[in-house]
Amino acid sequence: MVTLRAVDAQNFDEIVNLKRESVQYVGRPEYVLAEAYVYRDDSTAYGIYSGDTPVGLVIIRDRPEEGYPYSFTGLFIADDYQRRGLGLAAVEAIMNKFRADGLRDSVEIQVNQSNIPAIKIYRRCGFLEIRRAGWNPDFIVMRAEV
Ligand SMILES: CC(C)(COP(=O)(O)OP(=O)(O)OC[C@H]1O[C@@H](n2cnc3c(N)ncnc32)[C@H](O)[C@@H]1OP(=O)(O)O)[C@@H](O)C(=O)NCCC(=O)NCCS
DSSP: OEEEEEOOTTTHHHHHTOOOOOOSSSOOHHHHHHHHHHTTTTOEEEEEEETTEEEEEEEEEOSOOTTOOBEEEEEEEOGGGTTSSHHHHHHHHHHHHHHHHOSOSEEEEEEETTOHHHHHHHHHTTOEEEEEETTEEEEEEEEEEO
8 A cells, every 4th residue: 555654754764765866857865855845835745655665755735825736746756666556556645635635626747748657647647738837848737636
């Protein structure tokens, strides 16, 4: 079972040491954790766990400002755990968290148009491509209802 656990003093070491050789699409764990810290007013870093094993990381915008949808960014599954269905299960867990929180009725994310595995996962979780990102046309904005 895949679950999300907020990164705190208890699990910081196991999350920052997740193996990630490539920085394609998302940076190393320390970068993602730094980004979550900078945006801590509305976002939280969550470790992705398969049972009690840490397998990935994501930043969830779980306290969006009024008028903004939920979002998440910096999602990765560590090198040794990819291609086992954990990325899909992680996005399902994120969507379930949003449903349980019930603050907003949609989720918007941005994904590089060349990131085929990620786009496949998002489509399976109900995301539709709604527009190109204004800041970079290589990125697609995808939206799902919660
Ligand atoms: C995208 C990512 C999270 C997917 O995690 P994962 O656990 O490997 O994904 P899953 O095992 O759930 O696979 C989902 C689908 O993508 C496919 N897939 C996963 N990695 C792939 C790869 N490298 N090449 C081709 N297809 C791939 C799987 O085969 C599966 O499709 P299928 O069910 O039709 O076989 C992971 O590859 C990753 O961390 N990538 C780097 C960071 C990144 O791109 N994050 C997303 C930013 S928007």
